[in-house]
Amino acid sequence: xxxxxxxxxxxxxxxxxxxxxxxxxxxxxxxxxxxxxxxxxxxxxxxxxxxxxxxxxxxxxxxxxxxxxxxxxxxxxxxxxxxxxxxxxxxxxxxxxxxxxxxxxxxxxxxxxxxxxxxxxxxxxxxxxxxxxxxxxxxxxxxxxxxxxxxxxxxxxxxxxxxxxxxxxxxxxxxxxxxxxxxxxxxxxxxxxxxxxxxxxxxxxxxxxxxxxxxxxxxxxxxxxxxxxxxxxxxxxxxxxxxxxxxxxxxxxxxxxxxxxxxxxxxxxxxxxxxxxxxxxxxxxxxxxxxxxxxxxxxxxxxxxxxxxxxxxxxxxxxxxxxxxxxxxxxxxxxxxxxxxxxxxxxxxxxxxxxxxxxxxxxxxxxxxxxxxxxxxxxxxxxxxxxxxxxxxxxxxxxxxxxxxxxxxxxxxxxxxxxxxxxxxxxxxxxxxxxxxxxxxxxxxxxxxxxxxxxxxxxxxxxxxxxxxxxxxxxxxxxxxxxxxxxxxxxxxxxxxxxxxxxxxxxxxxxxxxxxxxxxxxxxxxxxxxxxxxxxxxxxxxxxxxxxxxxxxxxxxxxxxxxxxxxxxxxxxxxxxxxxxxxxxxxxxxxxxxxxxxxxxxxxxxxxxxxxxxxxxxxxxxxxxxxxxxxxxxx
Ligand code: PRX
Numbered sequence: 147x148x149x150x151x152x153x154x155x156x157x158x159x160x161x162x163x164x165x166x167x168x169x170x171x172x173x174x175x176x177x178x179x180x181x182x183x184x185x186x187x188x189x190x191x192x193x194x195x196x197x198x199x200x201x202x203x204x205x206x207x208x209x210x211x212x213x214x215x216x217x218x219x220x221x222x223x224x225x226x227x228x229x230x231x232x233x234x235x236x237x238x239x240x241x242x243x244x245x246x247x248x249x250x251x252x253x254x255x256x257x258x259x260x261x262x263x264x265x266x267x268x269x270x271x272x273x274x275x276x277x278x279x280x281x282x283x284x285x286x287x288x289x290x291x292x293x294x295x296x297x298x299x300x301x302x303x304x305x306x307x308x309x310x311x312x313x314x315x316x317x318x319x320x321x322x323x324x325x326x327x328x329x330x331x332x333x334x335x336x337x338x339x340x341x342x343x344x345x346x347x348x349x350x351x352x353x354x355x356x357x358x359x360x361x362x363x364x365x366x367x368x369x370x371x372x373x374x375x376x377x378x379x380x381x382x383x384x385x386x387x388x389x390x391x392x393x394x395x396x397x398x399x400x401x402x403x404x405x406x407x408x409x410x411x412x413x414x415x416x417x418x419x420x421x422x423x424x425x426x427x428x429x430x431x432x433x434x435x436x437x438x439x440x441x442x443x444x445x446x447x448x449x450x451x452x453x454x455x456x457x458x459x460x461x462x463x464x465x466x467x468x469x470x471x472x473x474x475x476x477x478x479x480x481x482x483x484x485x486x487x488x489x490x491x492x493x494x495x496x497x498x499x500x501x502x503x504x505x506x507x508x509x510x511x512x513x514x515x516x517x518x519x520x521x522x523x524x525x526x527x528x529x530x531x532x533x534x535x536x537x538x539x540x541x542x543x544x545x546x547x548x549x550x551x552x553x554x555x556x557x558x559x560x561x562x563x564x565x566x567x568x569x570x571x572x573x574x575x576x577x578x579x580x581x582x583x584x585x586x587x588x589x590x591x592x593x594x595x596x597x598x599x600x601x602x603x604x605x606x607x608x609x610x611x612x613x614x615x616x617x618x619x620x621x622x623x624x625x626x627x628x629x630x631x632x633x634x635x636x637x638x639x640x641x642x643x644x645x646x647x648x649x650x651x652x653x654x655x656x657x658x659x660x661x662x663x664x665x666x667x668x669x670x671x672x673x674x675x676x677x678x679x680x681x682x683x684x685x686x687x688x689x690x691x692x693x694x695x696x697x698x699x700x701x702x703x704x705x706x707x708x709x710x711x712x713x714x715x716x717x718x719x720x721x722x723x724x725x726x727x728x729x730x731x732x733x734x735x736x737x738x739x740x741x742x743x744x745x746x747x748x749x750x751x752x753x754x755x756x757x758x759x760x761x762x763x764x765x766x767x768x769x770x771x772x773x774x775x776x777x778x779x780x781x
Pocket of ligand 1: 518520546645654
C-alpha cells in the first residue's frame, strides 16, 4: 500500500494532507494493513487535551512482540534481527536471527513468569548494551509486564528513585559492563540502590564481564541457568491497545524525573511507520542507531520500530572513541551499514579528530544519515554531510522527545530537500504550531515561537506514572488545547522548522536532558554549600555544558575551592550520574535575585555564555551589587 512507504515529495504532500484532514481514516488504514491484531478496535481515536485523555484504537487487542517477532518467522526466520557488535573489536559480532530472537524472548518471558512477574507488574531493566537488554524488554512485552529501562550510566541514587517511583518488583542487570577500556560494577550499583527499595523481590543477573560479585541469597539469581531450563514457547499475553507497554523516565525542569507512560498499539504503529519512512528502510538493509536502549531513541529505533519492520538492527556495546575514534566507521564498513543514526555531540567529537580515521574505511554502503537529540550546528551538519555522507546520503535531522515516542519533525530522505540545521517538515499526521507568549498561534511563515502540537498522534505518552496532574500541568496547561513541547522553534519562508532549543530549565548536554533542579538539589546537600544555580553555556562538543554558581556557608570560606569543586562534582556523579557533572564552578558571594526572591537565571545564563553587553536593567534586583562581582569573576 503506497501510504505506508512514501517515495517522493508529491506523495508526501498528498499523504500528509490526508493524514491531517482525516487522521482517523488515515491511521486506521495503516493499522489495518500493516500489523497483526488479536481483535480489531471499536474506535480509532478518542481525545480531550483538557483532561488530558488520549486513546488510540480502543477495543483492539494485540501483542507487540507478535508484530515485532512472530509474524516475521515464516519469511524472515533466518534473517538477522539484532546484530550485536561488542565493545572489544576482537570479540566476534553476534548475528541473532528472528528465529533465535523468538526463542530467546520466549525463554526470557518464561523466566519472568516463573519468578512471579505478571501482566501489569513493573520490571526495571538496568543492563548495558548487550543482547539481553533488547531481549528483556521484549520478554516483558511478551507477558504484558511494564518495562522501565534505566540507562546503565545512572548512579545508584538515580536508579533507586526510578525503581521506587514505579514500585518495580524485579530488577534485571548484569555483573558489570564494558565501556571502552573500563569496566563498570553494575551489580554493585544495583546492590547500593536496593538498600533503599522495598518493592524489589528478585534480581536477575546476566553475566557479561565475569567479575566476582555479591549475590544476595533469596533475591539474586544468575540469569543464564534459568534461561537454559526455560521453554522456548511462551504464549503472547493479550494486551489492550491502551495497556502500558513501558515507562521511561525523563528529566523535568523541576522536581523528580517524570515516568512517561507509553501504551501499546499507537506506539507500535507510529514507531514502525516513522522507521520505515524516515530511514527509507528496504529489505536486507543493515540499520544502525548508536543510541543506548536506555533512552527513547533506543526503545523506538533500535528495538520496536526496526523489529516491527523485520529489519536488521545493529546494537553496539561500546563507545565511539575505543579503541580509537575510527570505531564507528570501522563498524559501518564491517557490517555494510546502510542507515546510520547518531547524535550531534558524537558527530562533533569525531569531527574534531579530522578525516584520517574516516578515510581509512569504506563507507560506500551508507544511504541515509540521521541526527537526533539536540540541534545540529551548521559546522557539524556539513562535516557529517561531506565527510561521512560524501554529499550523497541525505541527513535527516529528526526532532522528537521521550514524550512523543517517535519522530515528529524530520525530512524524509530522497523525498524532502534538506537544509542544514533544519528539521524541515512535520512527519505524516503531525500538526505542529508556533505560539507567541500570549498564547496566540503564529500564522504564516517567517515566525518564531514556542513549539506545540495541535492534534494527537498515536505514540504520544499518555500520562506520567502516578501523577496525571503533573502530566496535565507540564504539557497541556501552557496553551489551550495544545501539547506544549518545551522547545522554541522558527518556521522559515517555505514552512521549514528549525528547533532553537529548550525554553525551560532543561539543559541538553551531549544529547542528554538534564533538569537544573535535581542537580542543584544534589549540590545543596554538600555541607559547605548555601545555595546554587545551574545554567547552560555553549560548548564545542557537548552542545551545551553546565555552569554552576555556588554560594558557600561560612564554614566553607576557608576551604580550598579546587577540592570543593571536586567534591561537588563527585556528589553530582553519585546522586545523578557522571553526565550531570559541571564543567565550570564559580563560587560567588550571592546569586542575583528578583524582589520576590527568585534567582535570575536569564542573567546568569548570559554571563556564563559571555554575553556581557546586554544584561538588561539589573537595578530592580534585590541585590544588584552581586552582578558586577559575578561578571568580574566569571570563568
Ligand atoms: O530540545 C529537544 C531536543 O531534545 C529534547 C528531547 O529530549 P529527549 O526526551 O531526551 O529525547 C531525545 C531523543 C528523541 C527536545 O525537547 N531535541 C531532540 N531532537 C532534536 C532536538 N533539538 C533539536 N533538533 C533535534 N533534532
